[in-house]
Amino acid sequence: MLKKYAILFGLIISLILLLTATRYYPGGSQYDKNSVGFDWKNNYVCNLFSEKAVNGAGNSSRPWAIPGMLFLCISFALFFIDFSKKIPLKGASAIIRYTGAGAMFFAFLIVTSYHDIMVIISSTLALVSMFYIMVFTFKSKLTLFKLLSLICILVFYCTNYIYYSGSYLAILPVMQKILFAIMLLWVFSLTYFTTREDFEHIKK
DSSP states (O other): OTTTTHHHHHHHHHHHHHHHHHHHOOOOOSSOTTOOSOOTTTOOGGGGTSSBOTTSSBOTTHHHHHHHHHHHHHHHHHHHHHHHTTOSOHHHHHHHHHHHHHHHHHHHGGGSTTHHHHHHHHHHHHHHHHHHHHHHHHTSSOHHHHHHHHHHHHHHHHHHHHHHHOTTGGGHHHHHHHHHHHHHHHHHHHHHSOOGGGTTTOOO
8 A cells, every 4th residue: 555655645745844844934035035934926946945045044944845855756756667667668668767767866956056957957857758658648548648748748848948048037936836736736647547558559
C-alpha cells in the first residue's frame, strides 16, 4: 500500500509544508517590497526558499519550504519513473524516466543560489519528458488525458516564455501557481487512472 500511494502521500506532505511556509513568509514581493506576508498574486514560490525575504527580513518560511520542495521533487520523480514502466517502447520509456527524474533532481536545486541555471536545466528536461508522455496519451484512447496533457504542456510553455522573455512579468507569479496546480492534477491523474494496458497497443 505504501508503495502504491507513495506519490500521493509525497504530494500531500509537500503541499502541507509549502502552504505552511507561506504562512511564515515575512513579506515583500515584486509589486511591493514592504508588503506583509505572502501575496499569492505577486510572490513567487521561490521567494519561500531565499535566506532573506524580499523585504530584507530573515526568511522564516525557508525551513518549511525546502523540505516541501524536496517531497514535491521526489514525488514527481517517482511519477516519471512509474509512468515510464507503462510505455511498451524501451527507448521512449527510458527518455521519460531519465529526463523526468533528472529534471526533478535539478528542480530541487532551485532552492540554492544557482536558481536561474537550475530553472533552465530542469524545465528543459521536464518538457522533453512531458512531450513524450503527451505523445503517448495522444496515441491512446484516453481522451480526457489527451486534453489534460495538452493544457499542461501549453501552460508550461507559456510560463517559460514569460520567464525567459521578461514579458508580462506581472502575471508570472499567478501563472506559476496555475502551472503548479495543473501539474499536480496531471501527475495524480496519470498515476492513478492509467494502466500499462492503455498503452500496450502502441508498437512504434
